[in-house]
Amino acid sequence: MAASRLPHIVLFSGGTACRALNIALCALPVRLTRVVPAWDSGGSSKVIRDSLDVLSVGDIRQALMTMAHGEGRAGDVVKVCNVRLTSGSEADARTEFAFYAEGRHPLLERMEPGLRGAILNYLRIFRAAVGPDFDFRNGSVGNFILTGAHLAHNGEINTAIFVFRKLCDIAGHVWPSSAMSGLDLSAALNDGRTVAGQHRMTALEDRDGAAGIREIALAGPDGGTARANEAVLESLESADAVVFGPGSFFTSVLPHLLVEGIVPAIARNRQARRVFVGNILQCRETRGLDLARMVEIAGALWRGNGGGERRPFTDILANRQLLPFEKTVGAFAYLSTGALEKAASTLGATVTTGEFEDPWQRGHHDGAAVANALISLLPG
Incomplete structure (x- = not known):
């Protein structure tokens, strides 16, 4: 099949968390575009x-x-x-x-x-x-x-x-996702304090993590707007699937929705599947959250940034919970799904539950399992 006719997957992500998925997708007959934080x-x-x-x-x-x-x-x-x-x-x-x-x-x-x-x-x-x-x-x-x-x-x-x-x-x-320099990410915590800088948000101290993140903000130079990279907007026009995650929710995945032009461009592509990939574990940014709450937060940000009535996600991939009690890997518990079916129904999304954890690396995604699940969502 000609390269231009292969399914085109646009993956919004950060760094290491989606490494396994990126590598697995490279082995499949798809065109892959990674969109990373700026x-x-x-x-x-x-x-x-x-x-x-x-x-x-x-x-x-x-x-x-x-x-x-x-x-x-x-x-x-x-x-x-x-x-x-x-x-x-x-x-x-x-x-x-x-x-x-x-x-x-x-x-x-x-x-x-x-x-x-x-x-x-x-x-x-x-x-x-x-x-x-x-x-x-x-x-x-x-x-x-x-x-x-x-x-x-x-x-x-x-x-x-x-x-x-x-x-x-x-x-x-x-x-x-933006070609602009000098972008600054910050988070407002539930107790009213602010954490400035992506590197500080990914390494929240215990007190900050316990308070939890209420909302995030992305500012361009001199406090202006972060504008979308034209290459990203062009990629979204031809996408057959737009995938969010896996990755650090508040620093690597969610902020892409704050970049001016990204959400409307996704909404204009009415044929593409829009997939949210749930993480395996909680992290410093998401301690105490569940997957249902995360997709609700993402949905609200979508609507507030030009998504209109278009549903933010058509599909949500969730790791199957195999134990009826909380379990941790190192300092972090497995991410529970919470009331995911209800949250998904409100957003108009379908939940696909699978065993997406790498059997050899606890807490990490099995890239091949996630990639195959994504491919199964594409038409024909």
């Missing part, structure tokens, strides 16, 4: 973002590397892009970066000259932009290359991603 404010991305005032690229790079893994791309470029520098001294990290930027690493030395030249050019652009005092420790070489490409192509992140995909020979698409 408001990452922690780790290596934070250091780059604060230094250069550019779009955070960490989630983009991670999704591209997952796509490469799923497609069986294990060449030298992918290996270089997967490298994380030492977390030792600043001097050691700077020396290690130079080993790559000056082309002395064996992986770079044996590359075809065109590939090698492009990578070195982006690394040198990045080094010149951040200056001599930049802290390279624990930094991702892939983040440095992608940011260098972003700078080289006049701040056009979509062009930078296109070039990065070509360097790594990746077929699948990855786009940030």
Whole structure:
């Protein structure tokens, strides 16, 4: 079947939680587009973002590397892009970066000259932009290359991603839901306090997690609106399925609905299935919530951001609860379904319950099981 006629799945997600699903979908006859957050404010991305005032690229790079893994791309470029520098001294990290930027690493030395030249050019652009005092420790070489490409192509992140995909020979698409830099995510807690920053929300302290998140807000530069990436809107036009999750509910999944233009674009595609994939476990963001309440929150946000009378989800995938009592994996309990059938009926969605937990990794999704469930929802 021609690639353009394969079913097109658009997956709104964050980072590691949907890794298994991404890899499983790469093995099936589908076209896959990942839409990732543009408001990452922690780790290596934070250091780059604060230094250069550019779009955070960490989630983009991670999704591209997952796509490469799923497609069986294990060449030298992918290996270089997967490298994380030492977390030792600043001097050691700077020396290690130079080993790559000056082309002395064996992986770079044996590359075809065109590939090698492009990578070195982006690394040198990045080094010149951040200056001599930049802290390279624990930094991702892939983040440095992608940011260098972003700078080289006049701040056009979509062009930078296109070039990065070509360097790594990746077929699948990855786009940030907004191409704007400087987006800030925040949460208002039920006790009236506010938590600012995606990285703080994903690591809520026990007191904050116990209070619970009442609502979230996504602000653009100077408090303006976060506008949708045109590449995402174009992808949604041709989608046969639009999938939300799995992933951190309040930081990786729900905020996409706050990006101006996303919800109306989904609503305009009347043929696509709209699927919410429930998580396996609670997390710091969702302690005490159940799946029914989560889809109700998502439904309210959908209606408030241009969804109109169109139902937010046609289908909800829920992990089967096999025990009649609460059980935990580490610090977190399994996510209960709650009054899911009632919530789904109110939203006009159908619930599919399955054993979606990976039998080898407790608390994680079985990517193949979820992927097969998604495929079964597509027509013919």
